[in-house]
Amino acid sequence: MPFEALDPRDAGRLEALTATASGAHGPDPEACESVRGRVDSGNVPLLLNEVRYALERLLDDGTTHAIDVRAIPLGPGEEDRLLDALGRGELRAEFDSLGRSEVQECAYPGVWCVTHYNEAGHVAGRFLEVTFTPALLASPPEDVRTGLERLAAELAP
Amino acid sequence: MLVDPRATVADMLRARGISRRGFMKFCATTASLMALAPSMTPKVAEALQKARRTSVIWLPFQECTGCKESLTRAGGPTLENLIFDAISLDYSETLMAAAGHQAEEAMKNAIRENWGNYLLLVDGSLPVDVPEYSVIGGVSNLEMLKEVAAGAKAVVAIGTCSAFGGLPAARPNPTGARPISDVVKDKPLINVPGCPPMPIAITSVLVHYLTFGTLPELDHLNRPKSFFGQTIHDRCYRRPFYERGQFAESFDDEGAKAGWCLFKVGCKGPTTYNGCATYKWNLGASWPVESGHGCLGCSEPNFWDWQGFYNPLSTTQWGGYAQIGAAAAAGAAAGAVAALAARRKQRPVGQDVQEEGK
Structure with a gap:
């Protein structure tokens, strides 16, 4: 039987995890890492290469590309490593509808990280968009029409 | 909230003061829920513009309510919860405010008004050998399933108990627990197993039906391939x-x-x-x-x-x-x-x- 009692040191670390799991600050990263191990699935460089080829296509013929980061199996800490590798560029925009959303230009122009949060502040979706301008930054014609009607009503005598 | 039955999902979001940008955010996360590529977001938006609310009846049989816990405690107010605004959950003994005869009446009304068009969700297995082991309002699970499934557009078995028998069917299986598929033979059946299933797996089936009016592609165990396609x-x-x-x-x-x-x-x-x-x-x-x-x-x-x-x-x-x-x-x-x-x-x-x- 391969199951054996936990090493008391592991038990202590698991206790720390349990104690912090329901707290406002989340699990202790050090305790998490000791249990999960330091793992490299190999998917981060693959994703970075996908971004690289997408940038080449964007420049060649204007083809845009998007990656659903949460649909890729990543190990502990790998999503952060991916975002660190892409870095942060000059532009960052936020809007608040169904929770906050953040559009962050990466250190490589043409690569945008779009993160949608739910109303409780948890990440509901994260996408890497390879495009000159993310569609979410443009004013949608429907909203422009509604805004125009509102402005016209305010200016009406 | 009273909702116009003719309202589309887009109408419903607009009525809540959600902008077009918010709607596109909803569509992007919805596409992700269905394991669709982000490039499919405009298609999802187009479909959701026209999608109308669907009547859903949720029956609990031999179950522990863990499947509903998985869904309802998915993380507080989430985009996924909006899906539940976008469907009409007409009967769920655990989630509805009504109880007793009022609850049974609500189910009968939903069946009558939406005959042939409602989705039936079931969690829990069926005590086939001894039907008396699990009854609701004096009606055995077996009889209730036959009655309600008859008018359903499709049946969704939520959790391993309803999909495959699950824990109630474990040895020595004292109730003769069997999966829903043993009884429902003439309706499209989707299994969403897991103990409990992931909330996203449950919502993705509902979202797919709501968005495209069809059921997702299934594997040989009737599980959605988008979610259960790989080990x-x-x-x-x-x-x-x-x-x-x-x-x-x-x-x-x-x-x-x-x-x-x-x-x-x-x-x-x-x-x-x-x-x-x-x-x-x-x-x-x-x-x-x-x-x-x-x-x-x-x-x-x-x-x-x-x-x-x-x-x-x-x-x-x-x-x-x-x-x-x-x-x-x-x-x-x-x-x-x-x-x-x-x-x-x-x-x-x-x-x-x-x-x-x-």
């Missing part, structure tokens, strides 16, 4: 260790601490089809393998009686550690071997337990 092993971040033949031998050895493959300590990932490795649990915080425990195989038939949680997948099925090591040394080829072996070992409901019992 845990296929998508596991520990897979590279398997490929290199690096295995934890116990839960506190150096291999376990280094995050090596948990195959030898009983992980059922190679034979389990589910999305945990990708979507994770608790708002993406972690999942069993990431937390250091092997997969139990809870989305597969007879998982409770099958082999034991801490026994490695049997050497007769997998060829023993020596062969695994040799295959792993072959690198990516081992992955293909594992995938092929897993597909060969997919179990029909009830089969292997009966065989083992012989």
Whole structure:
């Protein structure tokens, strides 16, 4: 039987995890890492290469590309490593509808990280968009029409 | 909130003061829920513009309510919860405010008004041998299922109990518990197994139906391929260790601490089809393998009686550690071997337990 009692040191670390799991600050990263191990699935460089080829296509013929980061199996800490590798560029925009959303230009122009949060502040979706301008930054014609009607009503005598 | 039955999902969001940008955000996360590529978001937006609310009836049979807990405690107010504004949940004994005769009346009204068009969700197995073991309002689960399924557009079995019998069907199965598929033969049936199922797996079926008016593509066990199309092993971040033949031998050895493959300590990932490795649990915080425990195989038939949680997948099925090591040394080829072996070992409901019992 391969199951054996936990090493008391592991038990202590698991206790720390349990104690912090329901707290406002989340699990202790050090305790998490000791249990999960330091793992490299190999998917981060693959994703970075996908971004690289997408940038080449964007420049060649204007083809845009998007990656659903949460649909890729990543190990502990790998999503952060991916975002660190892409870095942060000059532009960052936020809007608040169904929770906050953040559009962050990466250190490589043409690569945008779009993160949608739910109303409780948890990440509901994260996408890497390879495009000159993310569609979410443009004013949608429907909203422009509604805004125009509102402005016209305010200016009406 | 009173909702115009003719209102589309887009109308409903607009009535809540949600901008077009917010609607597109909703569509992007909805596409992700259905495991669609982000490039499909405009198609989802186009479909949701026209989608109308769907009547849903949710029946609880021999179950522990864990499946509903999974869904309703998915993380407080979420985008996924909006799906529940976008459907009309006309009967759910656990979630509705009404009780007793009023609740039964609500179900009868929903059936009458939406005959042929409502979705029927079921969690829990059926006590076929002794129907009296589980009754609602004096009606046995078996009779209620037959009656309500007759007018349903499709039936969705939520959780391993309704999909495959689950824990109530574990040995010695005192109630003669059987899956919904034993009774529902003439309606489209979708199984969303898991103990509990991932909330995203449940909502993705509803969202697919709501968005496209069709049911998702299913595998041979009637599970949506978008979510159950690959094994845990296929998508596991520990897979590279398997490929290199690096295995934890116990839960506190150096291999376990280094995050090596948990195959030898009983992980059922190679034979389990589910999305945990990708979507994770608790708002993406972690999942069993990431937390250091092997997969139990809870989305597969007879998982409770099958082999034991801490026994490695049997050497007769997998060829023993020596062969695994040799295959792993072959690198990516081992992955293909594992995938092929897993597909060969997919179990029909009830089969292997009966065989083992012989």
